[in-house]
Amino acid sequence: xxxxxxxxxxxxxxxxxxxxxxxxxxxxxxxxxxxxxxxxxxxxxxxxxxxxxxxxxxxxxxxxxxxxxxxxxxxxxxxxxxxxxxxxxxxxxxxxxxxxxxxxxxxxxxxxxxxxxxxxxxxxxxxxxxxxxxxxxxxxxxxxxxxxxxxxxxxxxxxxxxxxxxxxxxxxxxxxxxxxxxxxxxxxxxxxxxxxxxxxxxxxxxxxxxxxxxxxxxxxxxxx
Amino acid sequence: xxxxxxxxxxxxxxxxxxxxxxxxxxxxxxxxxxxxxxxxxxxxxxxxxxxxxxxxxxxxxxxxxxxxxxxxxxxxxxxxxxxxxxxxxxxxxxxxxxxxxxxxxxxxxxxxxxxxxxxxxxxxxxxxxxxxxxxxxxxxxxxxxxxxxxxxxxxxxxxxxxxxxxxxxxxxxxxxxxxxxxxxxxxxxxxxxxxxxxxxxxxxxxxxxxxxxxxxxxxxxxxxxxxxxxxxxxxxxxxxxxxxxxxxxxxxxxxxxxxxxxxxxxxxxxxxxxxxxxxxxxxxxxxxxxxxxxxxxxxxxxxxxxxxxxxxxxxxxxxxxxxxxxxxxxxxxxxxxxxxxxxxxxxxxxxxxxxxxxxxxxxxxxxxxxxxxxxxxxxxxxxxxxxxxxxxxxxxxxxxxxxxxxxxxxxxxxxxxxxxxxxxxxxxxxxxxxxxxxxxxxxxxxxxxxxxxxxxxxxxxxxxx
Numbered sequence: 001x002x003x004x005x006x007x008x009x010x011x012x013x014x015x016x017x018x019x020x021x022x023x024x025x026x027x028x029x030x031x032x033x034x035x036x037x038x039x040x041x042x043x044x045x046x047x048x049x050x051x052x053x054x055x056x057x058x059x060x061x062x063x064x065x066x067x068x069x070x071x072x073x074x075x076x077x078x079x080x081x082x083x084x085x086x087x088x089x090x091x092x093x094x095x096x097x098x099x100x101x102x103x104x105x106x107x108x109x110x111x112x113x114x115x116x117x118x119x120x121x122x123x124x125x126x127x128x129x130x131x132x133x134x135x136x137x138x139x140x141x142x143x144x145x146x147x148x149x150x151x152x153x154x155x156x157x158x159x160x161x162x163x164x165x166x167x168x169x170x171x172x173x174x175x176x177x178x179x180x181x182x183x184x185x186x187x188x189x190x191x192x193x194x195x196x197x198x199x200x201x202x203x204x205x206x207x208x209x210x211x212x213x214x215x216x217x218x219x220x221x222x223x224x
Numbered sequence: 225x226x227x228x229x230x231x232x233x234x235x236x237x238x239x240x241x242x243x244x245x246x247x248x249x250x251x252x253x254x255x256x257x258x259x260x261x262x263x264x265x266x267x268x269x270x271x272x273x274x275x276x277x278x279x280x281x282x283x284x285x286x287x288x289x290x291x292x293x294x295x296x297x298x299x300x301x302x303x304x305x306x307x308x309x310x311x312x313x314x315x316x317x318x319x320x321x322x323x324x325x326x327x328x329x330x331x332x333x334x335x336x337x338x339x340x341x342x343x344x345x346x347x348x349x350x351x352x353x354x355x356x357x358x359x360x361x362x363x364x365x366x367x368x369x370x371x372x373x374x375x376x377x378x379x380x381x382x383x384x385x386x387x388x389x390x391x392x393x394x395x396x397x398x399x400x401x402x403x404x405x406x407x408x409x410x411x412x413x414x415x416x417x418x419x420x421x422x423x424x425x426x427x428x429x430x431x432x433x434x435x436x437x438x439x440x441x442x443x444x445x446x447x448x449x450x451x452x453x454x455x456x457x458x459x460x461x462x463x464x465x466x467x468x469x470x471x472x473x474x475x476x477x478x479x480x481x482x483x484x485x486x487x488x489x490x491x492x493x494x495x496x497x498x499x500x501x502x503x504x505x506x507x508x509x510x511x512x513x514x515x516x517x518x519x520x521x522x523x524x525x526x527x528x529x530x531x532x533x534x535x536x537x538x539x540x541x542x543x544x545x546x547x548x549x550x551x552x553x554x555x556x557x558x559x560x561x562x563x564x565x566x567x568x569x570x571x572x573x574x575x576x577x578x579x580x581x582x583x584x585x586x587x588x589x590x591x592x593x594x595x596x597x598x599x600x601x602x603x604x605x606x607x608x609x610x611x612x613x614x615x616x617x618x619x620x621x622x623x624x625x626x627x628x629x630x631x632x633x634x635x636x637x638x639x640x641x642x643x644x645x646x647x648x649x650x651x652x653x654x655x656x657x658x659x660x661x662x663x664x665x666x667x668x669x670x671x672x673x674x675x676x677x678x679x680x681x682x683x684x685x686x687x688x689x
Contacts, residue, residue, distance in 0.1 A: 019453040022454070070355045073329070085411045108362050
């Protein structure tokens with residue numbers, strides 16, 4: 001009994017409890033575990049309804065982690081490469097995705113997939129990659145020119161010029177009709193005290209050079 | 225067939241370099257007899273480091289990347305074999321006795337089970353996110369594409385892209401991944417996954433292996449179990465962030481430092497290697513330079529207490545560091561990049577440093593995260609230290625150096641946070657600081673376990689007193 005409760009055994013026991021606590025805590029928020037739980041629940045329901053489906057384990061593992069799948073991005077954007085100019089030319093990037101983490105990720109994935117092309121958050125380039133939401137594609141907003149295009153009018157950035165995005169967004173929305181879609185250049189949200197200044201136009205010409213799946217377009221500027 | 229040949233060539237260079245480095249570190253400096261594959265795998269990050277700087281120099285100097293790289297790698301291997309043959313004169317080997325009793329066997333079983341579970345989780349999660357998490361995609365895996373694609377002809381574009389992509393980051397991971405792709409002639413996400421797994425594996429087994437040299441096997445096992453149980457440590461590795469690699473080289477620096485104290489004959493060589501090892505962290509992440517300066521300052525500070533500042537030891541330490549940071553220096557000086565941290569002017573920086581609210585909010589966030597950031601590991605460790613107790617006759621010098629190193633590096637990091645050009649600085653601290661904290665965890669475990677009681681009461685049997 002005495003040997004069972006010696007110091008080393010106690011230390012081993014505490015370490016084991018600590019390890020289990022750590023992993024239990026992790027399992028509770030693990031997306032994979034919650035996914036497996038959901039699958040199990042749905043499987044139970046399926047069995048109850050006497051409908052059985054076999055799930056491929058690899059497919060279960062490959063279900064995308066975030067809202068945006070990098071694999072889909074790779075597939076879509078690889079098609080654009082043959083239409084792009086040489087790799088020394090900078091390419092612009094515009095989007096209607098608002099200043100959220102997702103919109104950051106959209107731009108970052110674009111640069112990642114298209115490396116070593118230089119993708120700039122700007123419309124002041126001859127070739128521009130447009131990355132738009134479903135609504136823009138469905139209602140053919142770009143070809144019908146039913147959008148407001150807002151472009152930042154400052155080029156240099158330092159701390160005092162950083163954007164407080166939502167305030168700028170509200171100010172712009174006041175000036176233009178509510179049903180219009182606003183495309184910003186650049187699109188990224190930045191923190192800071194000052195409101196960024198944008199020049200907004202009702203009709204701005206973007207020629208669609210090639211349209212791809214999932215709202216990705218290659219645009220060309222007529223007057224450059 | 226060509227693919228197998230290319231892969232074979234890559235594995236040959238990587239493993240044979242690691243083999244020679246293992247011979248130098250373990251057989252010569254640590255005087256250990258171990259003829260398994262394990263120590264070779266443990267020193268693989270060193271092989272990656274030397275190969276990655278070679279790839280970087282090759283990119284700067286030559287156009288036909290592959291031919292010149294194979295030639296350079298061959299030269300590197302020959303030079304390491306030469307160094308090894310030059311220094312390796314006598315065999316001073318010692319065997320580590322294996323303990324075979326109930327607690328050791330149980331701890332072994334528990335450690336390997338936990339490690340297997342971690343590897344399983346690692347692979348499952350890596351299949352789900354083969355490109356890593358967003359930070360890895362943006363800052364670490366993206367440069368690899370710039371360095372590899374189109375034969376590396378447009379690698380300088382890496383420094384012309386938007387500032388959000390952290391082009392100022394060093395190229396340890398980027399060039400290591402690009403080197404592998406160059407040998408294979410195609411891009412694959414399998415290599416970055418294996419690369420990070422090797423680092424994860426190396427840190428845990430390096431801790432186990434090094435403590436086994438100085439202490440009883442049980443203490444080595446307990447420390448490795450604690451490190452393996454850190455979910456954040458595992459998650460960072462799965463996310464393909466560079467922090468695990470940084471933690472590896474910090475840990476190695478402390479191990480070499482202890483060896484330098486134990487082996488006075490090879491002290492200067494070992495201090496040179498301490499400088500080299502900590503300097504390598506500067507080629508992995510920018511904060512590596514902070515760690516390098518902090519560790520060198522801490523060691524010199526203790527030598528100042530002994531009134532010996534201008535001695536050979538410090539020169540060797542600093543020379544090692546300077547050699548390791550040459551690639552970082554070349555990259556930062558000759559290849560300019562957009563850097564959001566340099567967007568503030570001097571006046572703005574001063575106003576940030578003197579803003580009391582900002583100081584308070586950074587301090588509050590760091591203080592809170594220090595205790596909660598790694599899932600209360602600090603409280604757990606304090607309790608464990610209390611339970612185990614210190615050795616009766618103990619040399620606290622390494623622990624003191626670690627504490628000073630922690631103090632210096634935390635102060636530097638605090639200043640870095642203060643001057644970051646963001647208004648909501650708490651969010652940035654919350655996102656970054658736990659990762660910085662985890663970089664120090666393996667070295668902390670190593671230092672603390674050295675002074676804890678491992679029940680080896682016979683002074684002669686103990687290697688670290």
